Amino acid sequence: MSNPQSHKPHDRLAAVLSTDMKAVNTMIRERMASKHAPRIPEVTAHLVGAGGKRLRPMLTLAAATLCGYTGPFHIHLAATVEFIHTATLLHDDVVDESKQRRGRPTANLLWDNQSSVLVGDYLFARSFQLMTEPGSMRVMQILSNAAATIAEGEVLQLTAAQNLSTDENTYLQVVRGKTAALFSAATEVGGVIADADEAIVKALYDYGDALGIAFQIVDDLLDYQGDTGTTGKNIGDDFRERKLTLPVIKAVALADETEHAFWKRTIEKGKQEDGDLEHALELLHKHGTLVSTQADAKAWAGRAKTALAPLPAHDIKDMLIDLADYVVSRLS
Template identity: 65%
Template sequence: MRPNVEATPREVEAQATDGRPEPQTSPLEALTSELSGDMEAVNRLIRERMVSENAPRIPEVTAHLVEAGGKRLRPLLTIAAARLCGYSGEHHLHLAAAVEFIHTATLLHDDVVDESERRRGRPTANLLWDNKSSVLVGDYLFARSFQLMVEIGSLRVLDILANASAVIAEGEVLQLTAASNIDTSESIYLQVIRGKTAALFAAATEAGAEVAGASGEQVAALAAYGDALGLAFQITDDVLDYGGRSARLGKNAGDDFRERKLTLPVIRAIAAGGEADRPFWTRTIARGDQREGDLEEALSLMARHRALESAHETALAYAARARTVLASVPAHPLRDQLETLADFVVSRAA
């Protein structure tokens, strides 16, 4: 049975009472439930630290995004890595909150750069307020994240997250320079998504293991897991944008096409189509001259060249890598859950 990850608690209860079977719990929900005590503490810390006495717009903008029902996957990975490595203190809570603030700050900045109008199914902050507010509140959250890191008192942890922040910004700038260039290679695409997504996944798991005092081998393994999971996650999201299930992402189907983003399905469709299809991609992506029916034509070309299936296969390969690198981490129920999570991340596009 395919897990029903969309059902709300009320829907689950209703299904149970009308005789139909209760949906299975997804691996993400199971991990969230397992670590619910820590995550509740992290959420309290986030709410405390996003407050500003002097600028009330800061908590207004932050709350709009933070309270919009995000999965909290990155701080969850930090908590899981720390607990998996036997940590029993409280520094991982500050670390997880810092990771979520970095993530939220990058979303605020991204929506300005991309001129986005929808995030997690709601209007973006830059649309409700303005670009200046989004950028400045994002800056504030970056500052808050570094305050939380300093409170942990570990230069190594600070180094991990500071480096990740730099890589994230680097990836965003690289994406800008490669935007709408239909000659963008797969290697550039992987650099971009490693910066915009995988870097924070890897930092979340690496820092969680580091704060727990894990061995160098275990820290490296969990960093590699986060990197592979992040790549699998982002490629799957890029497939979903064209796969007709974008409602799960809080986006409109085809947003990446309309925003002229060179994601893996498009890159592979362009490469496979050669000179015959190049005029279409030049007009729609390179020049931005998009007309009625162009999204349907793009989907048709992707189907002809198996671009979506091929990209999904690549995501599956990264998920397999994520599971493999965990072999050097001692056996633990949380390790099993992280392995299952890797499969779940790519199953969304199945």
């Protein structure tokens, strides 16, 4: 019987890039080892072993392969991208006081906040060591800029997430920081390491940027209409954590006085009562903001696909186009 999973574009990408992905996983295991602090491999092995699609490092390998790269350093860059991602996850779970990630207990729950923060710091440091090895100043600029942008996006979210005056532009800035920055860096460095033409490098950057934005909008939507079994998150976690995401930002913009008071009490003041989540969902449906947010996600996926136009015909290009469609198909 054929595996239904194999029709998913990221599984097809993983199959095509399997030799390189094995090399990336080996490098991740080697570089997260620590002679002096056994807690480091314990914590990272828990997170890295939780599965996950390894989408970001795969994007680096895909971009490099698509551009005809034959050297060894795309492996280093893919591992760098995964280390930056894993470091941000460790820190995020502490900031959000999360108990679950990918359906498993978070590191901060199994160990403690100190371990999660410090091991996250270690992985960031490791990522900087790794990114120097290809010897490309431009690659280091792209990845170190991405690391700074991610941190900036997370800090911006702290102030924007519970402030009802946060608009769609600020939301986009947060998303570009905390999510899209690493997607676009992952695809861009694949082109740079392959010494691709500037128009191709720009196309890869634009693809990663738009894909990352679509990915995060979908994630925020699934929080209000997803299936817990599939997403590993409970419906309404963002509401309970008072995170102002796009469906709510749109609903606040359309709210009458009573509705505005409801959002102020639940999101800004954090005074939530039984039945509030249900009422929030009623308001999102009343104003059609789940539907309009879904349209935004599809528009960004469309931009991602359009961005790839300058790239040569290639099986991997087709898979990247399919991947943009798949990201938004999680909503159906």
